[in-house]
Amino acid sequence: MTGKTLFEKVWERNLVRDEAPDSPAILHVGLHLIHEVTSPQAFQVLAERGLKVRRPDLTLATIDHSVPTLPADTEGRLPYATPAAENQVATLRTNCSVHGIELLDLDDPRRGIVHMVGPELGRTHPGSVVVCGDSHTSTHGAFGALAFGIGTTEVGHVLASQALFQRKPKTLRVMFKGETAPGVTAKDMALAVIARLGMDGGTGYVLEYAGDAVRALSMEGRMTLCNLSIEAGARAGMVAPDETTFDYLRGRPGVPDDWQAAVASWSELYSDHDAAFDHEITIDAAAIAPMVTYGVSPHEAVPVTAQVPDATDANASAALDYMGLAGGADLSAIAVNRVFVGSCTNGRIEDMRQVADLLRGKRVADHVRMLVVPGSAAVKQQAEDEGLDKIFLQAGAEWREPGCSMCIAMNGDKGDPGEVVVSTSNRNFRGRQGEGVRTILASPSTAAASAVVGRLADPRSIEVTA
């Protein structure tokens, strides 16, 4: 008998009803994360139909997209971008209160971006289904969960039933051969995968990341890798849980009471040696260099040492026009206006440490404005305990309150038209970081190096001061 993939094992563990030709499967949801932007209309449907939230105990709410990253004024008022943003946050508070859902509110030391708090609180469990009205829910796949983004109608479905209709996706294994070179991060691995697969190469698949280079990653790195699965079109990305996973989760408040039994059960979650994948690609990990994007989609990514590729069609040409770039130009010649470090992709403590390593004893170039935004209150606290905030501030960067910030630019943190922003976030779409803003995606190290140099820079060229 052929073995099973990690995905198949997790799928089967959560299957309430198998799929049939005329009906999708019904999957049980172990953790439903909600936030202010994609939940209000779902609660509206519940109200219209007189329905209750079936399992508030398996639902967790946080506030991240619309929240200001500047502190409150002397009278305690937060500088919301618009009254609508403030109303959206208030609406979530009301909905959580009405339905008895735990909300990590702005004064809660556990609050943060939705994909930060699940893992930090130990609520993201290997082998479970995690969903959220947010495409970067794939982040939680780092723990061997089946985690994917859903629309608001489906948020309503999960609130009302704790389950979801779902067709079984296909499987694609991304096998990294060998180990990555020093200075190469999980972000670079992810951009290399997306560049290889293209923007829709993963559509219809669940990705499984495997190989020594993946095993060598910390949980933070694995989360970055899985986070970006959707940028290749895959709704979910997964890594088989191992000792690194268990070490991260051990002792966190949301883990199962019977820890030994949980670990025993989670330890069975790996792809069998004879498991068959629908598709498989192999990537030479040692050949990956620090990666940056040059276009308006994450798959338009090349090594930072390369030149801007020539446009081969009208779409690629329009992308270069938007970016103000010409084919053949050196990427290292691109002048930078802003640098953003943060987001559910790279807002974790390891990311903060990488940035601090490059900024220690240096200054952000005079014409560059640099924003460092921790992904959660816990990361902010940890960074301050380690003195990283002082390094950022002394270098001339801003150190903010947690939130999605410039990744989606809903809260007032954004660039000006025409500006080049080197960003550790996940999307370089036209206008994503402000109307007319030109986004270059990069790792935290590359972003920090670029801030210091004032041009797009290879982090390996910067001398690190101890």
Place this chain on the structure above:
Amino acid sequence: MKPFGQVTSKTVAVPTTNVDTDQIIPARFLTTTDRDGLGDAAFRDWRFDQDGNSLDHPINAINPDTHAILVAGDNFGCGSSREHAAWALDAFGVRAVISTSFGDIFKSNALKNGLLPVEVDEATLDLLMKEPNRELTIDLEEEEIRFGNHVVAFATEPFARRCLLQGSDPLTVLLDAVPDIETFEREHGRAS
């Protein structure tokens, strides 16, 4: 749910590939708590400059009464999961989008809002791109599109198709399964 049976309308062709949901509705319009009223936000930055002046763009031809079918480049609706993209397209007057492929989450969202994503082969898309403004019928019952002498088959996930044809709500069907969900929770130690 808003039903979808058949639509006959003229096409609007936009050859751009990888149209992400940030293009369909920029994030600054996502602070709403309603589903309605997002038509003005649809493709906002394609239709207006930063000062609010109208821009020349083929998408402006969309009209619910005459031009309700959008023909778009490959991988339409990729990126963010925002269902606001489907709501905005619907309010803007789009009844169906024809492309060679769609973002997974967008496709799922569209099907729940009476907006039909129609996946065709490259040759058909090329033909429709070359001749915009042509009248076309999309028939979900027969799962075919018809224009001129052409009849092109397409496939829709059967459960979503049934819900669209009947205008029935998938949530009702899901709620019927709650006893099974409760049994599952008991048997797997997940009861509250």
